[in-house]
Amino acid sequence: MELEQFEEALRGGGYETPEESRPAKALKQGFRAWWRFYIAGVLRILLGKSAAELCRNPSQHAFSKVSFRTIVAAESTGAIISVEGTAALAAMGNVPRVYVANHSSLLETFHLPCILGSFGPLSIVAKRSLSRYPLFGKCLRAVDPILLDRKSARHDLAETLSQGRRILASGRSILLFPQGTRTATFDPQKFNSLGAKLARDVGVPLVPIACKTDFAQPGRLIKDLGPIDPSRAVRYAIGPALDPTLPQAELQSASTNFIAGALESFKARGA
Numbered sequence: 525m526e527l528e529q530f531e532e533a534l535r536g537g538g539y540e541t542p543e544e545s546r547p548a549k550a551l552k553q554g555f556r557a558w559w560r561f562y563i564a565g566v567l568r569i570l571l572g573k574s575a576a577e578l579c580r581n582p583s584q585h586a587f588s589k590v591s592f593r594t595i596v597a598a599e600s601t602g603a604i605i606s607v608e609g610t611a612a613l614a615a616m617g618n619v620p621r622v623y624v625a626n627h628s629s630l631l632e633t634f635h636l637p638c639i640l641g642s643f644g645p646l647s648i649v650a651k652r653s654l655s656r657y658p659l660f661g662k663c664l665r666a667v668d669p670i671l672l673d674r675k676s677a678r679h680d681l682a683e684t685l686s687q688g689r690r691i692l693a694s695g696r697s698i699l700l701f702p703q704g705t706r707t708a709t710f711d712p713q714k715f716n717s718l719g720a721k722l723a724r725d726v727g728v729p730l731v732p733i734a735c736k737t738d739f740a741q742p743g744r745l746i747k748d749l750g751p752i753d754p755s756r757a758v759r760y761a762i763g764p765a766l767d768p769t770l771p772q773a774e775l776q777s778a779s780t781n782f783i784a785g786a787l788e789s790f791k792a793r794g795a
Contacts, residue, residue: 527592531642537611541604550602553753557601561740561752565597566634575663582666584645590663591638598631602754603739607639609762616729616765618644620692624719625733626710626783627701629740630748631758636699636733637667639760645696649684649718670698681718688722698722706747708738710787712780720775729765732779734786736760761786 525545533539551557569575574593578586595605623640625632633650640646652671654664670687672680688698702716723730736759743750763782766775 525596527589527638530592530595530638531588534607534610534639534642535614537614538606538608539610540606541599545596545599546604547600547602550754553751553755557752557754558749560601561597562749565600566594569593569597570660570663579662579666582668584641587646587663587667588638588641591634591636591641594631594634595638598635598739598758601752603756603758605635605758605760607760607762609764610639610643612764613640613643613731613762616643618695619729620644620695620697621729621731621765622688622692622719622723622726623697623699623731623733624702624715624779625699625735626715626787627703627706628708628710628735629706629737629742631737631740632701632735632760635737635758635760636735640697640699643697647691647696647698649688649698649700668696677716681721684718684722685725689726692722692726692728706742708742710784712784715776715780715783717772717776720772720779723766723768723775724772727768730768730775730779731765732763732782734759734761734763734783734790736787736790757790759790761789 525542530539551560569590574586574589578590599605625636637646647668647670649670649672650664652673654661670684672683691698700719702718703714720730739753739756739758741750741753766778
């Protein structure tokens with residue numbers, strides 16, 4: 525499958541790894557799966573032509589091409605990837621919006637740019653430390669992210685509101701991970717209201733996203749290079765656009781309730 529076909533499926537309402545994109549037999553958790561995803565997949569992508577093009581001539585299309593190749597890399601191990609709830613995004617047109625997602629692993633940082641980029645240009649709010657990662661950091665810096673130090677909540681809010689107004693006014697949407705730190709379990713109490721505040725401040729819709737990405741697990745020595753388990757499906761559910769004129773507390777609770785409910789639904793379906 526090519527990027528254009530992937531985007532067409534999303535605009536039609538959703539995506540699930542097609543049979544022809546699945547290997548005859550999924551890899552088991554272990555070194556081969558780890559190597560296939562991180563070395564033969566992600567590292568090769570970051571050293572390849574798509575990443576070089578993104579850094580040389582930044583655009584949403586170039587950003588999406590790099591992101592989409594990480595989806596293909598995950599599928600090459602035998603993992604099934606699904607995205608649901610995209611029909612409402614297609615109906616919104618290119619209206620800029622604020623996306624808020626739970627943060628389970630680095631995988632959603634790889635995947636969401638091409639998923640959400642199918643519905644308009646995107647910028648990401650990320651930890652400044654990610655911009656210093658070899659290869660990946662260069663790609664991230666090329667797409668005008670909002671980089672936060674995560675040391676002062678007050679400073680992060682001021683920086684997000686200031687840069688967020690500029691980015692949204694330019695017609696680009698913004699993706700935030702309000703948990704800040706990646707965690708395997710979702711705790712609504714640790715999901716800050718930065719996204720809700722930005723959406724209300726600028727007057728754009730707030731869209732919650734639930735991410736099940738335990739396919740990529742934290743490592744003991746290097747957190748971002750942990751075990752890969754292809755038996756665990758990668759699932760994304762995109763919620764309804766929330767009206768920014770709602771009180772902030774309602775926006776926040778609607779976002780966390782959707783994410784918690786979707787994660788429970790994923791769990792009920794099994795892997």
